[in-house]
Amino acid sequence: MATKPTSSSTPAKKATQTPRQAPPKTRTGVAGPNRWDYAPAPESTSIVQLRDRYDHFIGGEWVKPASKKYFTTVSPSTLKPLAEVAEGTAKDVDKAVRAARAAFENDWSKRSGAERGRFLFRIARILQERAREFAVLESMDGGKPIKESRDVDVPLAAAHFFYYAGWADKLEYAFPGQKVRPLGVAGQVIPWNFPLMMLAWKVAPALAAGNTVVLKPAETTPLTALLFCEVLEQAGLPAGVVNIVTGDGVAGAAVVSHPDVDKVAFTGSTAVGKQIARAVAGTDKKVTLELGGKAANIVFDDAPLDQAVEGIVNGIYFNQGHVCCAGSRLFVQESAYDAVIAKLKRRMETLRIGDPLDKNTDVGAINSKAQLERITALVGAGVEEGAEIWQPSCELPKKGYYFRPTVFTGVSQSHRIAQEEIFGPVLSVLTFRTPAEAIEKANNTPYGLSAGVWTEKGSRILSMVSKLKAGVVWANTFNRFDPTSPFGGFQESGYGREGGLQGLAPYLHVEKG
Amino acid sequence: MATAPKKTTAARPTAKRLGVPKTYKLYIGGKFPRSESGRSYELLDAKDAFLANVSQASRKDARDAVQAARKAVSGWSKATAYNRGQVLYRIAEVLDGRRTQFIDELVAAGSTARAAEAEVDAAIATWVFHAGFADKYSQVIGSTNPVAAPYFNFSLPEPTGVVAVIAPQQAGFSLRGLAATLAPILVSGNSAVVVASELNPLSAISFAEVLATSDVPGGVVNVLTGFVDELAPGLAKHMDVNAIDLAGVEDDTLATALEVDAAENLKRVVRPRTFAARHTGDLAEITRFTELKTVWHPIGV
Numbered sequence: 001m002a003t004k005p006t007s008s009s010t011p012a013k014k015a016t017q018t019p020r021q022a023p024p025k026t027r028t029g030v031a032g033p034n035r036w037d038y039a040p041a042p043e044s045t046s047i048v049q050l051r052d053r054y055d056h057f058i059g060g061e062w063v064k065p066a067s068k069k070y071f072t073t074v075s076p077s078t079l080k081p082l083a084e085v086a087e088g089t090a091k092d093v094d095k096a097v098r099a100a101r102a103a104f105e106n107d108w109s110k111r112s113g114a115e116r117g118r119f120l121f122r123i124a125r126i127l128q129e130r131a132r133e134f135a136v137l138e139s140m141d142g143g144k145p146i147k148e149s150r151d152v153d154v155p156l157a158a159a160h161f162f163y164y165a166g167w168a169d170k171l172e173y174a175f176p177g178q179k180v181r182p183l184g185v186a187g188q189v190i191p192w193n194f195p196l197m198m199l200a201w202k203v204a205p206a207l208a209a210g211n212t213v214v215l216k217p218a219e220t221t222p223l224t225a226l227l228f229c230e231v232l233e234q235a236g237l238p239a240g241v242v243n244i245v246t247g248d249g250v251a252g253a254a255v256v257s258h259p260d261v262d263k264v265a266f267t268g269s270t271a272v273g274k275q276i277a278r279a280v281a282g283t284d285k286k287v288t289l290e291l292g293g294k295a296a297n298i299v300f301d302d303a304p305l306d307q308a309v310e311g312i313v314n315g316i317y318f319n320q321g322h323v324c325c326a327g328s329r330l331f332v333q334e335s336a337y338d339a340v341i342a343k344l345k346r347r348m349e350t351l352r353i354g355d356p357l358d359k360n361t362d363v364g365a366i367n368s369k370a371q372l373e374r375i376t377a378l379v380g381a382g383v384e385e386g387a388e389i390w391q392p393s394c395e396l397p398k399k400g401y402y403f404r405p406t407v408f409t410g411v412s413q414s415h416r417i418a419q420e421e422i423f424g425p426v427l428s429v430l431t432f433r434t435p436a437e438a439i440e441k442a443n444n445t446p447y448g449l450s451a452g453v454w455t456e457k458g459s460r461i462l463s464m465v466s467k468l469k470a471g472v473v474w475a476n477t478f479n480r481f482d483p484t485s486p487f488g489g490f491q492e493s494g495y496g497r498e499g500g501l502q503g504l505a506p507y508l509h510v511e512k513g
Numbered sequence: 514m515a516t517a518p519k520k521t522t523a524a525r526p527t528a529k530r531l532g533v534p535k536t537y538k539l540y541i542g543g544k545f546p547r548s549e550s551g552r553s554y555e556l557l558d559a560k561d562a563f564l565a566n567v568s569q570a571s572r573k574d575a576r577d578a579v580q581a582a583r584k585a586v587s588g589w590s591k592a593t594a595y596n597r598g599q600v601l602y603r604i605a606e607v608l609d610g611r612r613t614q615f616i617d618e619l620v621a622a623g624s625t626a627r628a629a630e631a632e633v634d635a636a637i638a639t640w641v642f643h644a645g646f647a648d649k650y651s652q653v654i655g656s657t658n659p660v661a662a663p664y665f666n667f668s669l670p671e672p673t674g675v676v677a678v679i680a681p682q683q684a685g686f687s688l689r690g691l692a693a694t695l696a697p698i699l700v701s702g703n704s705a706v707v708v709a710s711e712l713n714p715l716s717a718i719s720f721a722e723v724l725a726t727s728d729v730p731g732g733v734v735n736v737l738t739g740f741v742d743e744l745a746p747g748l749a750k751h752m753d754v755n756a757i758d759l760a761g762v763e764d765d766t767l768a769t770a771l772e773v774d775a776a777e778n779l780k781r782v783v784r785p786r787t788f789a790a791r792h793t794g795d796l797a798e799i800t801r802f803t804e805l806k807t808v809w810h811p812i813g814v
Contacts, residue, residue: 159661176653178796270779277776282769284786289779446778448804465808475810482660486668490804491755492779497805500658502668505800512794 038352041359043146048137050223053084056092056246057229059099060239066091071248073222076143077356077365077400085222088247093214093254096243100185100212101260103240108212109182113169120165120207122235127158127200130231134224138196139356141223143365143401144319146357156481157200160499163483164204167504171209174501179513182210183286184262186507187255190225191268192218192367193322193423199225201487201498202265203242209507211263212241216255219248220368253279261285263507267324270421270447270492288496288506290324290488292421293449296442297327297478298432298464301336303454307476309343312427315452315478317351317363317405321425322371324493325450327478329418330429331438337431341409348392348405355397363425366401375403375424382408382417387428413444421447435460439467448490452478471497537714539568539738540721542581543731548739549573556715559623567714570739572747575706578735579751582675582704585732590672590702597702598647603727605640611723612637615688618715624684632685636692639793643696650700650799663812670803672702673781674755677748679708679741680717681788682761687713691720693791694760695734697798703756706735706748710761714738742767749774756781756802760788 053070055062065086072081086092108116127134134157135149144153171180186206190198195217206213217225225244232242245251249272256264257279263286266276273291280287297315299308315327332340356364366372383389387408396402403424411418411428418428432438442451451470453461461475471489474480481487486500496506538545547553550571558564570578589597608615612633619629651670658666676698681690687710698705709717721736737744741762749757749771757775762768762785775782783801791798 175796177794274776274779277779277782278773281772281776282765282784284784291779461810465806471804471806473806473808475808477664477809477811480660480662480664480809482658482662482666484658485660485666485809486658486805486807488805490673490806494779495781500668500807501656502654502805505797510795510797511790512792 038360040355042355043136043139043357043359045136045140045357047133048140050083054222054226054246055086056088056096057226057244058092058096058240059103059243060233063092063095065089071219073141073220075140076220076367077397079400082141082223085226085246088216088245088251088254090250090254092245092247093251093258096214096245097185097187097258097260099240099243100214103238104182104184104212107238108207108241109210113171113210116207116210117165117168119235119237120161120168120204123231123237124158124161124165126231126234127154127161131155131158134196134227136357137227138224139364142192142195142221143356143367145361145364146359147361148319152481153194153197156483157196160197160200160483161204164208167205167501168208171504171508174504175508175510177513178510180508180510183507183509184211185260186211186213186263186265187258187261188213188215188265189252189255189268190215190217192221193319193324195221196224196228198267199228201267205498205503206263206265206507207241209504211507214243214245214255214261216245216247216252222246256280259283263287265496265506266290270494273494286506288488288498289494290496290498291449291492291494293324293326293447293489293493294329294419294421294445295325295327295450295452295470296329296331296468297452298331298438298442298454299333299336299340300453300455300457300460301333302456303336304456304476305336305339305343308454309340309347311452311454311474311476311478312344313347313351316427317425318479320363320366320403322367322423323479324421325472325479326423327450327452328422328427329442330427331432331441332429333438334431334433341429344407345390345392348407349394351392351394351405353394353396353402353405363405366403366424369401371423372401372403375422375426378417378420378422378424379406379426382411382415382426382428385415385417387411387415387417413441419445435464439464443467443469446492449488449493450474534565537565537567537718537738539570539574540718540725540734540736541574541578542584542735543725545721545725549577554739558621564621565715567718567738570737570744572744574737574739575744575747576751578706578737579675579677579748579753581732581735582706583753585730586672586674586702586704589704589730589733592702594648594651597700598644600728601640601647601696601699602644604723604729605637605644607723607727608633608637608640608720611719615716615719618719619688622687622713622715628685632687632689635689639689639692639696642793643700646799647700653796654800654803654805658807660809665810665812666807668805668807670701670800671806673802673804674703675706675753676703676802677706677708677751677754677757679745679757679759679761680710682710682712682741682763684713686710688716688720690760691717693793694758696793698758698802699733701799701803703802704733706754707737708741708744708748708761709736709738711739711741745771746774749780750777752778754780756783758783759785761785
């Protein structure tokens with residue numbers, strides 16, 4: 001065989017591998033002097049071109065806020081200001097609703113479903129084309145790991161538009177024997193944990209069904225929604241079909257209570273969800289609420305424990321635990337308790353916490369100072385009430401809002417950390433002996449958003465699934481999302497579904513044909 | 514074919530015979546108790562003559578009814594769809610067998626014979642429609658979802674739980690309105706606490722007798738007679754009620770107040786103003802009292 005240097009890739013690859021150091025033999029996955037550290041792998045932020053100041057996006061134009069006031073959105077990891085954003089008030093919201101109404105009456109409701117679909121397809125494609133830009137900006141503004149914005153948030157947002165694009169001209173297939181028509185103007189208020197993805201979950205079905213939109217992104221994460229306005233412009237979406245008003249709860253309340261809004265869609269806390277339910281009382285507004293949760297993740301002793309531990313970690317530490325459906329209550333069958341806890345702690349020692357823009361980061365920054373304070377307070381309550389706290393020995397960045405992934409053992413059902421939604425990387429571990437006990441404890445909450453079951457026994461999975469009060473049940477997996485899969489809760493986790501065929505109904509009048 | 518009105522009037526008690534009038538009581542947990550409060554209100558017929566003393570349920574009776582409904586819902590929701598369908602069909606059968614009685618009762622309360630017949634027949638039709646929907650609605654509403662990863666994913670509707678119903682008030686709806694609101698609640702496995710029409714409550718109590726003899730487990734439907742403004746707030750606030758149908762709330766201010774109360778535990782609320790636009794057969798009639806559950810499982814070896 002010839003040995004002359006060639007461009008053949010095989011020897012070249014080998015050559016680059018040789019000088020590389022072998023992994024330390026003592027690597028155990030536990031912290032210590034021989035820990036295998038990762039070199040920094042930061043994603044460049046140069047792809048993102050932010051303006052200094054953003055106005056509202058109303059009627060296809062950038063409109064200055066009536067209050068003339070702006071607030072600063074800050075990166076929770078660097079604490080550096082990113083941009084100034086318009087502070088919305090009822091006046092701005094009114095302007096946006098008028099624009100949405102006009103667009104509904106004069107344009108959007110007159111277009112065929114096929115045409116509406118084409119706009120949505122275009123939006124999906126442009127989001128894919130500009131995916132990197134959106135992923136980087138999402139991590140800058142919200143603190144979530146780039147790995148997650150890049151692989152979960154942005155692709156799912158694009159997929160959501162692609163999915164609902166295809167429904168726009170097939171609504172009659174979704175409700176056989178029924179007649180459907182759009183509602184009009186949808187007022188949508190979204191949270192800070194999945195800013196672009198939540199926008200997609202709200203905007204895509206609304207437009208597919210033939211409604212126009214006024215959307216208020218969260219106060220701490222408005223930037224991807226504002227960048228999305230550029231996508232709308234590139235897609236050529238008619239002016240006023242989607243309007244974006246930024247601001248805090250004042251703007252959100254104005255969206256919900258505006259008399260010319262026909263449909264309210266909200267994702268956020270249960271407390272605010274109840275305020276909204278009261279605010280719309282006596283009106284004709286249709287409402288969907290996707291609220292808090294305190295999901296039970298139930299592990300039986302016959303479960304594949306290594307996979308279960310991955311699921312537990314993904315369930316509660318994904319997105320720093322800022323997930324309404326996070327598996328925040330872990331129920332382990334007593335006979336598997338020691339093994340599960342040992343594996344869990346070992347796995348948690350390998351979690352990499354730090355710079356959201358580093359491609360190796362598993363757990364990024366807590367979204368805001370207020371949220372960090374809330375997590376800290378609830379963890380304090382857990383310690384005070386007598387639960388046993390454990391945290392991995394990882395180092396946290398000196399700057400920015402960070403919280404160590406936390407496990408509480410010895411938790412009882414009455415503890416606040418077993419009852420209240422923490423919305424942070426904090427897991428409460430409880431135990432059970434029988435399936436009946438697991439169900440009783442799992443359902444002992446006013447929430448009902450999601451749940452997890454881990455067992456190799458199929459009949460037990462189906463039995464548990466049918467008894468758990470939860471809108472989404474993950475069996476031998478956790479925290480999976482897909483545009484075709486309806487999402488939403490039972491009880492005080494809200495009402496209505498987002499995603500899937502069933503996610504169209506909240507945006508339509510459906511009646512007997 | 515409609516029965517001649519003559520025949521129905523012939524079945525009314527004649528003056529010669531001293532009749533045995535019925536005591537109209539509540540229906541809670543499969544039993545017919547009087548109100549624990551010992552109260553009743555007088556009901557007059559169209560000519561202002563005494564018709565009956567109707568139990569005036571208290572807030573305590575309403576709480577008892579919720580308790581009975583909660584107890585019954587676990588069994589009813591777990592019954593097979595085929596079984597629920599047969600029980601609903603049994604309701605239609607027993608109602609049909611007592612058709613004349615219901616027509617007479619409606620006529621005595623002021624309905625014309627023709628309207629009474631139409632109302633009873635509409636109620637029977639509604640129960641038959643839903644009897645045949647019990648093992649189909651989930652196939653219409655549910656789905657398997659083609660997710661973009663190796664998972665099997667499906668969505669199925671489940672009953673919401675305990676539903677409070679303020680039954681339609683207007684004449685011509687005392688029995689028909691009861692069927693229209695109740696059947697879609699029962700078909701998916703919910704249990705119900707019904708506040709009967711205030712001015713036309715008799716058919717509701719007679720209908721409870723139908724339920725009691727139709728294999729509907731005790732507590733699945735509970736019927737209260739009394740005053741809406743007294744009973745509805747307690748039901749709207751009750752933390753163990755999952756949904757409330759305000760069909761028969763005619764006062765807008767009260768309806769708004771009830772909706773505000775219902776927000777405390779995020780009850781699913783059906784507003785009264787929509788009642789005129791509701792039709793048996795609207796999918797929403799069923800889905801508004803169901804919760805969709807989506808299940809994921811990996812596909813592997």
